[in-house]
Amino acid sequence: MSALVLIGPMGAGKTSVGRKLAKRLGLSFTDTDAEIVREHGPIAQIFATHGEPHFRELERQAVCAALSGGGVVALGGGAVTHPDIRDALAAHRVVLLTVEPETIAARLRAASRPVTSRPLLHGDDALARWQEIYQARREMYEAAADATFDTSHGPIQDIVDAVAQWA
Numbered sequence: 520m521s522a523l524v525l526i527g528p529m530g531a532g533k534t535s536v537g538r539k540l541a542k543r544l545g546l547s548f549t550d551t552d553a554e555i556v557r558e559h560g561p562i563a564q565i566f567a568t569h570g571e572p573h574f575r576e577l578e579r580q581a582v583c584a585a586l587s588g589g590g591v592v593a594l595g596g597g598a599v600t601h602p603d604i605r606d607a608l609a610a611h612r613v614v615l616l617t618v619e620p621e622t623i624a625a626r627l628r629a630a631s632r633p634v635t636s637r638p639l640l641h642g643d644d645a646l647a648r649w650q651e652i653y654q655a656r657r658e659m660y661e662a663a664a665d666a667t668f669d670t671s672h673g674p675i676q677d678i679v680d681a682v683a684q685w686a
């Protein structure tokens with residue numbers, strides 16, 4: 520069963536767009552970060568206690584399980600760094616959500632999720648760190664994507680409509 524997968528950097532709107540998109544298309548919605556938290560506890564705690572490589576392994580398992588379930592699947596921003604996940608994505612429809620740095624600063628400040636879900640941005644100068652991480656992953660995002668949508672401007676419903684039309 521092919522899934523409609525949302526990838527992209529932290530704060531691009533994968534979870535918000537994914538949830539509405541699934542509703543619009545009448546499909547199930549899985550957020551792989553939420554699955555990891557449900558099974559293993561807060562992401563920041565996993566990073567602090569077991570390290571990032573352990574989180575990436577949990578993420579690999581969560582993503583593979585979610586993809587096999589189909590529907591709309593939102594991945595964490597770093598999922599594309601795992602070669603197994605990049606390989607698995609080839610069998611699915613992959614949508615890259617991007618966002619301009621000008622927008623991301625405000626969005627990260629207003630994030631509805633607690634900072635515990637984004638330990639990589641913890642501390643001062645989260646924007647600089649976000650940009651650095653985004654640049655390092657950009658080619659991986661672009662290589663995995665079948666379509667790209669910029670979420671920087673306009674209401675979220677417009678993005679949802681555009682992705683739904685593409686899908």
Ligand code: S3P
Binds near residue numbers: 595636
């Ligand atoms: C991460 C992104 C986060 C979460 C974790 C690591 C990353 O997900 O998986 O904090 O490496 O980019 P979001 O992209 O949903 O914030």
